[in-house]
Amino acid sequence: MPELPDVETFRKYLNRTGLNRKIKACRVENKKVLKGITPKELEKKLKDDKFTKTLRQGKYLFAALKKNGFLVVHFGMTGYLKYFKNGNVLPPHSRVVINFTNGHSLAYSNQRLLGKIALVSSFRDFIQRKNLGPDALEIDYPYFKEGVKNSRSTIKSLLMNQEFMAGVGNIYSDEILYRSKIYPGLNNSKIGEKDTKKIFNAMRAVLATAIERKADPSKLPSAWLLPHRNRGESCPKCKGKIKKKKISGRSAYFCPECQKKR
DNA sequence: AGTACCACCTGACGGC
DNA sequence: TGCCGTCAGGTGGTAC
Numbered sequence: 661m662p663e664l665p666d667v668e669t670f671r672k673y674l675n676r677t678g679l680n681r682k683i684k685a686c687r688v689e690n691k692k693v694l695k696g697i698t699p700k701e702l703e704k705k706l707k708d709d710k711f712t713k714t715l716r717q718g719k720y721l722f723a724a725l726k727k728n729g730f731l732v733v734h735f736g737m738t739g740y741l742k743y744f745k746n747g748n749v750l751p752p753h754s755r756v757v758i759n760f761t762n763g764h765s766l767a768y769s770n771q772r773l774l775g776k777i778a779l780v781s782s783f784r785d786f787i788q789r790k791n792l793g794p795d796a797l798e799i800d801y802p803y804f805k806e807g808v809k810n811s812r813s814t815i816k817s818l819l820m821n822q823e824f825m826a827g828v829g830n831i832y833s834d835e836i837l838y839r840s841k842i843y844p845g846l847n848n849s850k851i852g853e854k855d856t857k858k859i860f861n862a863m864r865a866v867l868a869t870a871i872e873r874k875a876d877p878s879k880l881p882s883a884w885l886l887p888h889r890n891r892g893e894s895c896p897k898c899k900g901k902i903k904k905k906k907i908s909g910r911s912a913y914f915c916p917e918c919q920k921k922r
Numbered sequence: 923a924g925t926a927c928c929a930c931c932t933g934a935c936g937g938c
Numbered sequence: 939t940g941c942c943g944t945c946a947g948g949t950g951g952t953a954c
Contacts, residue, residue, distance in 0.1 A: 662947070663948090692930090692931080719948075719949095734948075734949085735948075736931090736948045736949080737931095737948045738932080738946090739948085753932085771931085771932055771933075772931050772932050772933080773930080773931050774931060774932095774948050776949090811924095812923065812924070813923080813925085814924095817924080822949085829948075831947050908924085908925070909925070909927080910947095911945085911946085911947095
């Protein structure tokens, strides 16, 4: 479920498992996840190098290499990292596997192959090329307020707009709006100062809490929408039925009682 | 500018 | 049981 909190959790996981260890070998199991590099090239570049630090912006993870720039990792809808002991069976849907000299390996798993792995010399250039906005946890309130003011889309669409700010996706945008008691299809031109502030605060709180709980759905507060984000389930607050509706092309879940259209 | 629709992929699920 | 349509947390392109 790779949105900002998930990717931040992967970043910390990579820090614990893969940093400052010599890479013995790399093997590409499915080249569809590679962007702008061939399996041979990637395998050659990673061999004998090591990761020195990690960075994240939005849903992109960057792992700095000592010699060869940055490994860029994007998780799509089904990607994750798994550290395992050599000799064990590969994690399911392993697409790229990195062996360290300590007898362990790190797998990039991705069932649906929608994620991407690349190698770039500058992560700033990469971000610029992608037109990626500042990270959702890095922006300040004036920036957010200005964005709402200048936008004529729905609030859900703005929250998920990676050029405006990076990191919030379909699930967490729903959570942020549920906690703000705002209807996801509300047009930004109808959102006043008070609600703008409420949404901004909810965004920070939701992302911070989710990171704290390692983005594990079973550990998220039961008062949140996320554990009940299914058709037919009840709102934890008013016990009304959660509704599903397509908004700006994505399935939005919300409580019609708590999030009135106004 | 914003939205709708399609594409990229695999796999789970419900209806018949 | 088996087949089929639909849906899923990602991005990116095209057409209105």
